[in-house]
Structure formats: C-alpha cells, structure tokens
Amino acid sequence: MSVLVVAELHGGHIAPATLHAVTAATQLGGEVHLLLAGHNVDPAPAAAIPAVAKVLVADGEAHAHALAEPLTALLLPLAPHYSHVLAAATAFGKNLMPRLAALLDVQAISEITAVIAADTFVRPIYAGNALATVRSSDTLKVLTVRATAFAAAAAEGGSAMIETIAPADAGPARFVGQSLTQSARPELTSARIVVAGGRGLGGAEPFQMLESLADKLGAAIGASRAAVDAGFVPNDLQVGQTGKIVAPELYIAVGISGAIQHVAGMKDSKVIVAINKDEEAPIFQVADYGLVADLFEALPELIKAL
Amino acid sequence: MKVLVAVKRVVDYNVRIRVKADGSGVETADVKFSANPFDEIAVEEAVRLKEAGKATEVIAVSIGPAQAQDTLRAALGIGADRAILVRTDAEIQPLAVAKILKAVAERESPDLILLGKQAIDDDSSQVGPMLAALLNRPQGTFASKLTIEDGAAVVVREVDGGLETLSLPLPAVVTTDLRLNEPRFISLPNMMKAKKKPMETLTPADLGVDPSPRLTTLKVEEPAKRKAGIKVASVAELLDKLKTEAGVIR
Ligand SMILES: Cc1cc2nc3c(=O)[nH]c(=O)nc-3n(C[C@H](O)[C@H](O)[C@H](O)COP(=O)(O)OP(=O)(O)OC[C@H]3O[C@@H](n4cnc5c(N)ncnc54)[C@H](O)[C@@H]3O)c2cc1C
Ligand SMILES: Nc1ncnc2c1ncn2[C@@H]1O[C@H](COP(=O)(O)O)[C@@H](O)[C@H]1O
Numbered sequence: 001m002s003v004l005v006v007a008e009l010h011g012g013h014i015a016p017a018t019l020h021a022v023t024a025a026t027q028l029g030g031e032v033h034l035l036l037a038g039h040n041v042d043p044a045p046a047a048a049i050p051a052v053a054k055v056l057v058a059d060g061e062a063h064a065h066a067l068a069e070p071l072t073a074l075l076l077p078l079a080p081h082y083s084h085v086l087a088a089a090t091a092f093g094k095n096l097m098p099r100l101a102a103l104l105d106v107q108a109i110s111e112i113t114a115v116i117a118a119d120t121f122v123r124p125i126y127a128g129n130a131l132a133t134v135r136s137s138d139t140l141k142v143l144t145v146r147a148t149a150f151a152a153a154a155a156e157g158g159s160a161m162i163e164t165i166a167p168a169d170a171g172p173a174r175f176v177g178q179s180l181t182q183s184a185r186p187e188l189t190s191a192r193i194v195v196a197g198g199r200g201l202g203g204a205e206p207f208q209m210l211e212s213l214a215d216k217l218g219a220a221i222g223a224s225r226a227a228v229d230a231g232f233v234p235n236d237l238q239v240g241q242t243g244k245i246v247a248p249e250l251y252i253a254v255g256i257s258g259a260i261q262h263v264a265g266m267k268d269s270k271v272i273v274a275i276n277k278d279e280e281a282p283i284f285q286v287a288d289y290g291l292v293a294d295l296f297e298a299l300p301e302l303i304k305a306l
Numbered sequence: 307m308k309v310l311v312a313v314k315r316v317v318d319y320n321v322r323i324r325v326k327a328d329g330s331g332v333e334t335a336d337v338k339f340s341a342n343p344f345d346e347i348a349v350e351e352a353v354r355l356k357e358a359g360k361a362t363e364v365i366a367v368s369i370g371p372a373q374a375q376d377t378l379r380a381a382l383g384i385g386a387d388r389a390i391l392v393r394t395d396a397e398i399q400p401l402a403v404a405k406i407l408k409a410v411a412e413r414e415s416p417d418l419i420l421l422g423k424q425a426i427d428d429d430s431s432q433v434g435p436m437l438a439a440l441l442n443r444p445q446g447t448f449a450s451k452l453t454i455e456d457g458a459a460v461v462v463r464e465v466d467g468g469l470e471t472l473s474l475p476l477p478a479v480v481t482t483d484l485r486l487n488e489p490r491f492i493s494l495p496n497m498m499k500a501k502k503k504p505m506e507t508l509t510p511a512d513l514g515v516d517p518s519p520r521l522t523t524l525k526v527e528e529p530a531k532r533k534a535g536i537k538v539a540s541v542a543e544l545l546d547k548l549k550t551e552a553g554v555i556r
Contacts, residue, residue: 068435091465091466092466094431094447098434098435099439105401107399107401126332127426129325129529130527131528131529133523134522172443173446173473177471178468179469180467180468193555217555229485235468235469236466236467241426250552250554272532284537288533289535291537302545305542305545
C-alpha cells in the first residue's frame with residue numbers, strides 16, 4: 001500500500017517541513033504520494049521531488065487558507081486507500097491530523113522522531129525528557145513528523161505523476177485575516193545558525209543587537225517564551241516544548257536561563273553556545289561552549305569580531 | 307452561553323522527570339501534580355467570559371483518577387461553577403479522551419468548549435481537533451485571543467508564520483496557547499467557596515465509551531545526554547573554538 005503525505009503550502013510554496021515528512025514516509029514502505037491542496041497551486045515543484053511517485057492536486061477556494069474543516073473533508077475519502085497518512089508536526093499538521101484521525105477512528109501518533117517499523121514509532125514525551133516507543137493497533141496510521149529528526153528529501157530531479165482531484169466545499173470556519181512576520185532571514189526551523197534571546201535582553205531594543213549578530217552570521221532569530229511573553233519579539237520566534245523545535249548546526253542562546261521547556265526545543269542542535277551572566281544557569285549544562293559574561297558587553301564584542 | 311472546559315491533571319511542569327529503570331514509563335510516585343498549564347489558561351478564559359457577561363455557566367471536566375478532583379477544585383477556585391470527574395485509573399489516550407468529552411458535551415450542550423493546545427505530559431496536542439471533529443464543529447486551535455461576537459467565536463491563532471484570525475460560528479471548539487491570558491492567583495476565600503461547589507462523578511461506562519488504548523508503549527527511555535561542554539574565558543576564545551574546533555563558522 002502507498003503512503004500519503006499532506007503538503008503544507010506557504011504562499012503557494014511547499015514548506016520545508018514537508019520535505020522532512022517525505023523522508024519519514026519513505027521509511028514506511030510503499031509508494032509516497034503527496035497531497036497538494038490549495039488555491040491556484042502549481043504542482044510542478046511537488047512533482048519534482050524524486051521520492052514522490054504521485055501528486056494529488058486539489059485546487060479550490062476552500063483550500064486557500066489551509067483550514068482544517070475542508071482539508072479533513074478532502075482527506076476523509078482518500079485516507080482509506082493508504083497505509084499511513086502523515087504531515088509535518090507544524091502548526092498546520094497539529095491542527096489538521098488529529099481532526100482527520102478522529103473521523104477515521106484512529107489514534108494519531110504525534111511528532112514521531114523515528115520509524116522502527118511500519119506500526120512502531122519513537123516519540124518524545126514530557127518535553128523530550130523521555131522517549132516512548134509506541135506500537136499502533138490501528139489498521140491505518142495517522143502521524144505527524146518532527147522535522148528535525150528526519151533529513152529533508154531532495155526537492156529536484158523527479159517527475160511524479162500528477163492527478164487532479166475535486167476540492168472540498170468550504171467549511172463553517174471563516175478566514176478573517178493574518179499577520180505574518182516578514183523577514184528576510186532564513187526560516188527559523190531550517191536555518192543553519194540560530195541566535196536566540198531571552199528575558200536577559202530586557203527589551204525589544206536590545207534584541208537589535210541579536211539582529212546585528214544574526215546579520216553577520218546569516219542566522220535566524222529565536223527566543224524564549226519569556227522574551228515573547230514580554231513582547232520583545234513576535235510569537236513565531238518561540239523555541240521550545242510548546243514553540244518551535246530547531247536543530248541547527250549552531251545555536252547561540254543569549255540571556256536564556258535554560259528551562260526544560262526551552263531546552264526541549266533546541267537540545268538537538270549540533271553545537272550550542274550559551275552567553276549568560278549567571279554561571280549557575282542550567283543552559284550551561286547543555287552548552288558545548290559557555291561564556292559567563294554580561295551580554296551587553298559580550299554581544300557588541302562578538303559582533304565586532306565577526 | 308454555556309462553556310465546557312477540559313482540564314487534565316499532569317505532573318507539574320517544574321518536576322524533573324525521571325524514567326523508570328525498567329523502561330515502563332516515567333516515575334509518578336511522590337511527584338507533584340497540577341492542572342495542565344494550558345488548561346488553567348482555558349479555565350481562566352472561560353471565567354473571564356462569564357465575568358464579562360458573555361457566558362452564563364462554566365463547567366470544568368477532567369478524566370482521570372480520584373486525585374483529579376484536586377485539579378477540578380482548582381478550576382472551581384478560579385471561578386468555574388461546577389465540575390464533572392470522569393473517573394478512571396486506566397491510561398486514557400487522546401482519541402478516548404475526545405470520545406468521553408464528546409459524550410459529556412452531548413449531555414451538557416455547551417456553546418463553546420475550551421481545551422489546552424497540548425497536555426505537557428504526553429505532548430500529543432490532539433484532543434481539541436479530535437473533539438471538534440467528533441462533534442462536527444469548527445475548531446480554533448492555538449488561540450492567543452478570543453472574542454465572542456454575534457454568535458461567533460473570533461479566534462486569533464498562533465501559527466508558524468505569525469498570527470491568523472478565524473471566525474467560527476458557535477458552537478465551536480477552541481484550544482488555548484500561552485499568550486491567551488495569565489491565570490489568576492486563587493485566593494483563600496475562593497478556594498473555600500470552591501469546596502462547596504457541585505462535583506459530579508461519572509465513569510467512561512456511564513457515558514457509553516470504550517476507552518481502551520490503541521497504542522501500546524513498548525518502552526520508555528531517557529534521551530541521549532549531551533556531552534559536557536566547556537566554559538570559555540572570553541569572546542575571542544569562543545570565536546576561536548567555533549572556527550577551529552567546532553568548525554561551525556568561518
Ligand atoms: C506550559 C509551559 C510551556 C512553556 N513552553 C516554553 C517554550 O516553548 N519555550 C520557552 O522558551 N519557554 C517555555 N516555557 C517557559 C519556561 O519555563 C521559562 O519560564 C522560560 O523559558 C524562561 O525564559 P528565559 O530563559 O528567557 O528567562 P529567565 O528564566 O528569566 O532567564 C533569563 C536569563 O538571562 C540571564 N541574564 C539576565 N541579564 C543578563 C545579562 N545582562 N547578561 C547575560 N545574561 C543575563 C539570567 O542570568 C537568566 O539566566 C513554558 C512554560 C510552561 C509552564
Ligand atoms: N484526561 C483528560 N481530562 C481532561 N482533559 C483532557 C485530558 N486529556 C487531555 N485533555 C484536554 O485536551 C488537551 C490536549 O491534550 P493532548 O491532546 O493530550 O495534548 C488538554 O490541554 C486538555 O484540555
């Protein structure tokens with residue numbers, strides 16, 4: 001049987017997280033199909049993903065904003081033709097997949113980090129302080145995939161078959177509007193380097209120092225919950241158990257204490273640097289390189305030296 | 307407008323989790339439990355709707371062991387009017403939770419159901435959308451702002467790129483994110499009042515739900531520990547290490 005991946009579209013483009021979900025799908029056995037539901041979608045980039053055998057395109061107004069209700073209606077008759085239906089564990093996937101699973105009477109499996117067998121998966125629980133290996137007894141499996149745990153599938157060189165399917169009707173929920181953070185920086189969850197700031201920065205203005213550092217390093221910016229709650233930066237920068245999961249090559253935590261909820265979102269980074277004036281701060285327990293210093297001195301020095 | 311709020315009793319977020327030596331789960335004996343933080347936010351939001359004259363009654367519901375009564379008392383202390391405990395000592399997975407909550411919702415006919423976006427023990431983030439699906443209601447997940455106007459819930463959602471606003475005709479299901487509100491401190495007089503508020507106890511069987519798990523946990527392990535790092539003495543040394551030792555910047 002084949003495996004269906006639900007693609008996430010950002011401004012018409014396939015989100016990077018979807019490519020990681022495709023890689024997880026290739027480990028399940030069977031052909032990988034990709035569902036592309038949106039409005040005025042271009043199937044060519046999806047068909048170019050070598051790991052994908054078939055692209056299903058549902059183009060319609062109802063799918064313009066990826067609302068869960070019409071997407072679920074679209075997926076419900078498709079799902080039984082597959083052994084697994086999966087999406088990345090992003091806001092999109094977490095909003096959609098449980099809704100679908102419930103209507104299929106399936107216990108979904110959230111945020112898998114490894115495929116052990118077609119019915120057995122590893123997933124973090126308790127903010128990643130424990131890893132559970134779970135086996136599903138449902139015939140059909142509905143999964144979300146932690147993007148940082150699977151490499152991105154190649155995006156070019158393939159030539160998948162394209163099949164058009166009818167879009168769903170609009171559901172009861174109405175899209176009113178959105179305010180998306182505009183940034184020229186790399187996307188937080190796929191950036192090679194992330195510089196993240198916490199409450200220690202003390203305000204929105206000092207965060208500009210992090211911006212300068214990020215500029216020099218070509219990095220994305222992240223933040224702790226405390227920095228977001230205090231209004232220093234927008235919500236979409238929050239890294240952690242209940243924010244975004246990142247695993248860059250280099251994560252620089254500045255003025256972040258290292259609460260377990262924050263560490264849950266960045267501890268799989270390859271190299272971790274912590275700058276904190278409190279040498280007892282728990283962040284130093286996960287840092288490869290710790291600098292005990294006042295960030296207001298260390299940051300300008302670091303920016304200057306780069 | 308009647309509001310139903312789902313509250314889970316979980317290991318307190320400050321507890322350092324220890325995995326059991328036999329790999330069967332995490333240690334829960336002698337650890338502090340509290341209401342799931344996202345659910346406290348949900349209760350606070352419901353009570354604020356009542357205080358603003360939008361809601362008429364707030365009902366808190368929890369599925370779990372007898373001790374979940376304490377969690378429900380805390381919800382009553384924040385200002386919920388009454389509580390329902392669906393008592394069971396068995397492991398209840400998100401799909402079963404959603405089925406039980408559906409049965410409760412069918413008895414109570416709430417106009418709005420509030421849940422947390424995620425339980426911080428299983429980190430599933432499933433029940434809200436599952437419940438919305440089973441009840442065939444629209445959903446607004448990860449809410450950082452909620453207003454009730456003209457028979458609709460207007461929900462500002464925290465999504466990966468920023469914020470998104472949806473309008474959901476009531477009845478609807480909404481899950482809370484961290485920025486929705488800051489739950490109040492429960493005063494002693496309110497805690498005393500909470501003791502006198504009604505609490506009903508049911509079982510999954512009373513509600514006609516089969517809560518058997520679909521997932522078997524084969525083992526629970528500790529994640530790999532990171533190698534201990536070093537302290538550097540200066541920015542210059544840090545940069546040197548990053549360039550030559552770690553090779554992550556040029
Ligand atoms: C349900 C729940 C979910 C949560 N989810 C998340 C999540 O997803 N992500 C997350 O990050 N948090 C999350 N939290 C919050 C988490 O518990 C911490 O409160 C938060 O991470 C703390 O942020 P912080 O490190 O910026 O602030 P603090 O803990 O206040 O730390 C600030 C640090 O800055 C240092 N500092 C101050 N001034 C300076 C200076 N001049 N120079 C150098 N260092 C300085 C201090 O020494 C301190 O270590 C969650 C909490 C709960 C209850
Ligand atoms: N046992 C339970 N009793 C009451 N509510 C629950 C229970 N389990 C989950 N919930 C609700 O569902 C939300 C999401 O849980 P989960 O899908 O397990 O992450 C929680 O924040 C609660 O509001």
